[in-house]
Amino acid sequence: MDNNKIISSAVIRRLPRYYRYLGELMEGGIQRISSNELSTKMKVTASQIRQDLNNFGGFGQQGYGYNVKSLYDEIGKILGIDHTHNMIIIGAGNLGQAIINYKDFEKRGFIIKGVFDNDMKLEGKTISGVLVRMTDKMTEFIMENNIEIVALTIPKKCAREIGKIVADAGVKAIWNFAHTDLNLPDDVIVENVHLSESLMRLSYTIANKSK
């Protein structure tokens, strides 16, 4: 595998879905699968699956197909979920709570080390076992606990400011749920989850589907 090769974001976008399907095959006790069978299940072309995987190496075997477990593990490694990531949530509202309560993230190695909010009434409380801290302790906490990822589940109006603070504190990536772009330096990774945009795309499709 050529570590310097740049993989297109179209490929990366599909990897987690492969990972999910392979996980389900494993749960179903399936040990091998061909690109053709997988393509039928996933409603993509077999060609695309083989092209995508071969960006990272030859994981299959001619005449046999792919070993489900080992392909699953390989994709896990590629996605960087073969090791843990320390994470905090900023914003203890429903969305922040939803992320904390969804235990699968933790299973995948995303360890939630704390929740931050500026509502004094929440100080010292716990949400699903995670302690709520006040926002002014954030920078110190990030540096002392080796926090890599921040989930920003706060309103748009304060998102940029907080984004800048956590970027300065040295986090590697921000998972941004605020309905705005953060405009941070390029060395900070930002993965946006813009729910309002998702809902508008859905609305577009309702308005324009042909039949």
Add this chain to the structure above:
Amino acid sequence: MDNNKIISSAVIRRLPRYYRYLGELMEGGIQRISSNELSTKMKVTASQIRQDLNNFGGFGQQGYGYNVKSLYDEIGKILGIDHTHNMIIIGAGNLGQAIINYKDFEKRGFIIKGVFDNDMKLEGKTISGVLVRMTDKMTEFIMENNIEIVALTIPKKCAREIGKIVADAGVKAIWNFAHTDLNLPDDVIVENVHLSESLMRLSYTIANKSK
């Protein structure tokens, strides 16, 4: 405008973002903008903006640029948010509550008519003014209240079953937050929000960013 022309999903994906930037310009009192100025703000090419918009008609004026308010309105129409959509939430957990509490959806015309859950303890309670009903009343409610959109904020294991029920009840679109594909007939629109996939893409970027 040619109503039969099929617009690529790459274009549709960008429209809500244009809409958001135009909204912010309006709030800032800006009345006109050129594709070039907008391209700088949004970090895309001016060419792309002009190409994208011209899929739907010539909204600009040579030598002048685009009128912010009227372009905003036009994109709103294209996205189908110039009129209301009745919506229900299935799953009264944190994620469902987050959607109900986020008042901007309602402002954009997505009217939340009810929340459904199978937890008997919640029956008759309200979440931010929206009544929680039991899942067995769902089909009847959808048909009687002209529900177009269902937000599925329930665990993966029951998502497919519920998806099928609401599709049969006649909803046009499902906003799917469950970590699975729904595999419904093509006439039901499904917009997926797979948070775990988003987080894995973020993880990939952490593992593979060059500098």
Add this chain to the structure above:
DNA sequence: TAGATTGTTAATCGATTAACAATC
């Protein structure tokens, strides 16, 4: 070995960018 299926190259298709004539 024969059959199956990958890995990979070539062909096609689509999306983005560049360029510029049209026009306000």
Add this chain to the structure above:
DNA sequence: TAGATTGTTAATCGATTAACAATC
């Protein structure tokens, strides 16, 4: 009118699909 900026065509770039030789 002159300058600015669109709308639109052409050129480029990238992603997907098809095809098939390599090989298990």
